[in-house]
Structures are given as structure tokens and as C-alpha cells.
């Protein structure tokens with residue numbers, strides 16, 4: 609076990625940032641922390657990396673985080689602004705120079721997709737390229753434990769996937785990774801296990817598929833009708849129970865049930881522009897457990913579709 613956290617608590621004055629969080633992370637695991645703004649993710653990463661004190665027990669490599677040899681950990685803080693007037697290459701080389709042993713800066717730049725921007729000043733890089741440099745600085749010491757607070761924020765979809773591949777490769781080589789993200793797809797695709805924080809508490813913990821099975825709800829058919837109310841009436845008359853789906857009309861349906869839903873719509877003469885069948889995702893888990901879904905079946909049924 610690389611990380612063992614038991615009943616971790618942290619307050620900032622009256623604000624409770626962490627309210628008794630317990631979990632552990634094994635070697636080579638990718639562990640993603642998700643949760644709304646202010647849920648406590650950054651505070652937890654800071655407690656694990658020893659940059660803030662916390663009550664409870666936090667053990668990293670069997671000891672106190674603050675005492676772990678710094679070359680064993682790579683940390684990407686959420687807010688990190690390196691010197692503007694150094695190039696991407698100089699910055700990575702600078703951070704590499706802080707360790708007795710470090711990786712070749714050029715290979716780190718290649719890993720984060722910045723070979724072609726090595727000579728560009730940090731201030732002249734795009735937002736996503738800047739974030740890549742920051743990720744690079746966390747990799748220079750070839751750490752055993754990598755903690756990445758929102759590593760891919762601002763990075764374009766292709767670059768994000770490249771970073772997922774990089775992180776997966778590191779984990780396959782034995783690196784343990786803890787990351788935070790607001791991208792549910794990132795947590796679902798990348799993480800072995802996910803912890804969902806809300807108001808300082810870990811409200812769900814498990815592999816993405818376990819969480820989806822448990823909290824994600826049913827597969828659904830989403831109907832983009834010309835007249836939502838007509839669709840709601842037709843489906844209700846046919847005995848379907850409407851479910852909430854991003855302010856669209858939707859019913860629970862397995863793939864084999866799609867024809868009968870289509871038939872019910874056709875029989876009532878409902879015109880639709882789109883039909884989409886989809887299985888639950890980690891985003892559904894997030895919405896179910898944090899209650900941040902703006903739309904609801906009730907709103908649709910009462911004609912309140914935005």
C-alpha cells in the first residue's frame with residue numbers, strides 16, 4: 609500500500625474542507641478524485657503530499673507525507689505558474705536540476721508533447737501548452753508516486769488523450785498516480801478506482817464500473833421530439849416512466865426495448881428529430897450523488913424544457 613488515509617480532517621476557520629476521509633491506494637494504481645468545486649479535492653491532495661497539515665492519519669510510503677524523500681513524489685499543484693521568461697525546455701531542465709537524479713529533459717518534453725515548443729517562452733505558450741509544461745515538471749524526477757491536481761484542465765481533447773496514455777504507461781511501469789479531475793470521461797477511462805468527494809466527505813469509492821452499476825441508473829432512450837409534451841403523453845399512456853436526462857424526454861430502456869418505445873411514439877404520431885440510446889456513465893453517478901442535475905423529468909412533464 610502506497611497511501612493510507614484514515615479519518616482525515618481539515619478545517620480552514622469555520623470551513624470544513626475535509627470531514628473524515630479514509631481510503632488507501634496501492635502501488636501502480638491510478639486513483640481519481642472527483643467532486644464539485646470546493647468539495648475538498650485539492651485539500652486532500654495537499655494533505656497527501658504534506659503541503660498542508662491535517663488531523664487523522666495520513667501515511668505515504670509508510671510514513672508522514674512531509675518526511676517522504678522528495679525525489680519519490682512528483683506533485684503538480686492546481687495552481688502553478690512558473691517563470692514567464694524561461695522557455696519550456698529551460699523550465700523542464702531547471703526542475704530536473706533540483707534532483708540528484710532526473711530524467712532527460714528532452715524525453716520529458718516529448719512525453720508531454722512539447723518537443724516543437726521547447727524554445728518558446730512560457731509566457732508565449734497557449735494555456736494547454738503551459739499546463740503540459742507544468743505536468744512535465746512533475747515528471748522530471750521519475751517519481752514513484754505522482755500527484756496531479758487537475759492535470760488536463762485547458763488541454764485540448766487530443767492532448768488530453770495523449771496524457772492519459774502517458775499516465776497509463778507510467779502506472780503500468782509501477783508508478784502510483786493520484787489525480788483530480790472535473791472531466792468524468794477522464795476518471796472513467798483512466799482510473800482504476802475513483803473517489804467522489806462532496807462537502808469534505810468521500811461519498812463513493814470504487815472502480816468506475818462498480819460505481820456506474822451501483823449509482824448510474826438504467827440504460828435509457830432519449831427522445832428529441834418536436835413537441836416534448838406530446839412525447840411525454842404518448843410514453844406515459846404506453847406505461848413508460850419518464851426519467852431525468854439533461855432536460856430531454858427519456859425513458860429507461862434496454863437495447864431490446866427500443867423498438868417498442870419507437871412503436872409507442874409512432875402510434876401517437878409523435879414526430880422526433882433524434883433518438884439516442886445510451887448506457888449510464890460516471891457522469892450519471894456524479895449527478896446522482898451530488899444532485900447537480902439542473903433538469904428533471906418533472907420539469908419536462910410540466911412543459912419546463914429549456
Ligand SMILES: Nc1ncnc2c1ncn2[C@@H]1O[C@H](COP(=O)(O)OP(=O)(O)OP(=O)(O)O)[C@@H](O)[C@H]1O
Pocket residue numbers: 620623624625643644645646647648649650651652686
Ligand atoms: N487556503 C485556504 N484558506 C481558506 N479556505 C480554504 C483554503 N483552501 C481551501 N479552502 C476552502 O476549503 C474548501 C475545499 O477547497 P478545495 O480547494 O480543497 O476544493 P476542491 O474540491 O479542490 O475545489 P475545486 O474543484 O474548485 O478545485 C472550500 O470551501 C475552500 O473555500
